Each structure stands twice: as structure tokens, then as C-alpha cells.
Amino acid sequence: MALLSVANVTQRFGGIVALDRVSFDAEQGEIVGLIGPNGAGKTTAFNVITRLYTPDQGEVTFDGESLLRSPPHRVIQRGIARTFQNVELFRSLSVLDNVRVGAHARRGDRDPGDIVDYVGLGDVAGRPAHGLPFGTLKRVELARALASGPRLLLLDEPAGGLNHEEVDVLAGLIGRMRKDFELTVLLVEHHMAFVMGIADRVHVLDFGRMIASGAPGEVQRDPAVIEAYLGADHVPEEPLA
Ligand SMILES: Nc1ncnc2c1ncn2[C@@H]1O[C@H](COP(=O)(O)OP(=O)(O)OP(=O)(O)O)[C@@H](O)[C@H]1O
Numbered sequence: 001m002a003l004l005s006v007a008n009v010t011q012r013f014g015g016i017v018a019l020d021r022v023s024f025d026a027e028q029g030e031i032v033g034l035i036g037p038n039g040a041g042k043t044t045a046f047n048v049i050t051r052l053y054t055p056d057q058g059e060v061t062f063d064g065e066s067l068l069r070s071p072p073h074r075v076i077q078r079g080i081a082r083t084f085q086n087v088e089l090f091r092s093l094s095v096l097d098n099v100r101v102g103a104h105a106r107r108g109d110r111d112p113g114d115i116v117d118y119v120g121l122g123d124v125a126g127r128p129a130h131g132l133p134f135g136t137l138k139r140v141e142l143a144r145a146l147a148s149g150p151r152l153l154l155l156d157e158p159a160g161g162l163n164h165e166e167v168d169v170l171a172g173l174i175g176r177m178r179k180d181f182e183l184t185v186l187l188v189e190h191h192m193a194f195v196m197g198i199a200d201r202v203h204v205l206d207f208g209r210m211i212a213s214g215a216p217g218e219v220q221r222d223p224a225v226i227e228a229y230l231g232a233d234h235v236p237e238e239p240l241a
């Protein structure tokens with residue numbers, strides 16, 4: 001049984017159908033990519049899974065139990081953590097205190113200081129978040145998410161705004177995290193080389209519909225996927241094929 005299962009989910013905003021009968025899943029231990037052009041519904045899918053929205057239709061189950069019947073604050077307690085497309089941190093708090101917030105959200109046995117060291121932020125642990133480079137802030141968010149002891153980690157464009165070297169380091173880090181913390185990772189990303197390099201499976205959304213699912217190599221060659229990217233006013237950062 002999949003750890004996370006999204007089944008037939010529809011999410012409307014007025015006349016916009018942000019998700020149109022979308023289904024996908026993630027098995028325990030997998031890194032699953034969720035890609036698609038701007039406005040495809042990727043962040044909306046994360047917002048449904050984390051209970052910011054209650055979908056018009058469909059079901060979301062985590063570890064065999066419905067998520068839609070629990071309130072939003074229960075999501076993190078059940079072992080789901082996320083990072084945001086636009087980094088969301090307490091800017092005046094130190095790096096370590098931001099990570100402590102994550103640990104506090106769910107009583108776990110993880111020491112926030114150890115997590116800060118693990119993601120390579122030991123040198124800036126005492127510095128306030130504001131003023132730190134964007135790549136560092138993204139890593140603080142990752143540490144905060146890890147500190148809550150998740151089983152499922154949702155990452156919304158973790159490579160966005162990072163330079164090539166930082167993207168390579170991040171890919172290595174996510175791979176290590178999966179092993180060291182027995183994580184399942186759902187990864188929304190526009191950086192094609194990055195997502196295709198680390199995902200076991202990739203799902204592709206376009207205008208709220210799931211247009212392809214499969215191994216990275218298959219999805220990259222799928223004509224519907226190529227058409228979705230070329231047809232939209234969106235050029236992936238890396239060529240698709
Ligand atoms: N709270 C909201 N109210 C109204 N419309 C929304 C809301 N959230 C998302 N949308 C719309 O739903 C669609 C999907 O948006 P979403 O943010 O999920 O796309 P995305 O795939 O994450 O795009 P991007 O790659 O640009 O981040 C868009 O048309 C967006 O304008």
C-alpha cells in the first residue's frame with residue numbers, strides 16, 4: 001500500500017479548476033517528482049495534502065487513513081512536513097530557533113542543533129534568518145521540516161533560485177536525507193535536470209490534469225509532456241530531452 005495516495009481530487013477556485021480529478025501516489029521510501037508548467041496545480045496539490053484546502057472531490061490517504069478528516073494542525077503530527085515555494089521563516093529568529101519551531105510542532109526526539117549541523121548550517125546557527133543568502137534560507141526551511149520528524153516531506157521548488165553548485169549539493173543532501181531519516185519525498189520542481197536526476201518516478205500536471213506518470217526517462221520522452229512545456233509560455237531551465 002502506498003504511503004500517500006491522492007485519489008480523484010478536484011480543487012476549484014471559482015471558475016478555475018486547479019486540480020481536475022488528479023490521482024497519484026508515493027510509496028514508502030520513494031522520491032516522487034511532481035512537475036508541470038506554471039499554474040499547473042502543483043502547489044495546490046501540496047496545499048490539499050497539508051489541509052490548507054479541502055478539495056471539492058476526492059480522497060487523500062496517508063498510511064492508510066484519510067487526511068481529509070483531520071484538521072490542518074494534525075497533518076504535521078501525523079508525520080507530514082513541507083517547505084514553501086516562497087521561503088517562509090521567522091526572519092528575526094536565529095537559524096537554530098527557526099529549526100526549534102519545527103521540532104516543537106511535533107514532539108520528536110530529534111535535537112534541532114543536530115539537524116542544523118546535518119544540513120550544514122552549524123556555522124550560522126546563531127545568526128538571525130534575515131540577511132542570510134537565499135540558498136541558506138532554503139536550507140533552514142529544510143532543516144525546520146526535518147526537525148518535526150516527518151515520514152513524508154513535501155518540497156515545493158527546493159532548487160528554485162539556487163546556483164548550479166547549490167543545486168548539486170541539494171541533490172546529494174536530499175538523497176542522504178531519504179536514507180538517514182527513512183523519508184518519502186514529494187518534490188515539486190521546475191529544474192528538470194535536478195528532478196530527473198533524483199526522482200524514482202515523476203508525475204506531470206498541466207492545467208490541473210495529470211498528463212503523464214512514469215520513470216523520469218519515459219516522462220521526458222512523452223510527447224504530451226513536451227507539448228505541455230512548449231505550448232505554455234514556459235521554458236524549462238534545462239532541455240527536456
Ligand atoms: N487560493 C487561490 N485562489 C484562487 N486561485 C488559485 C489559488 N491558488 C491557486 N490558484 C490558481 O490555481 C491554479 C494552479 O495554481 P498553483 O499555484 O497550484 O500552480 P503551480 O503548478 O504551483 O504553478 P507554479 O509553477 O507557477 O508555482 C492557477 O491558475 C492559480 O492561479
Ligand SMILES: [Mg+2]
Nearest residue numbers: 042043044085
Ligand atoms: Mg507553485
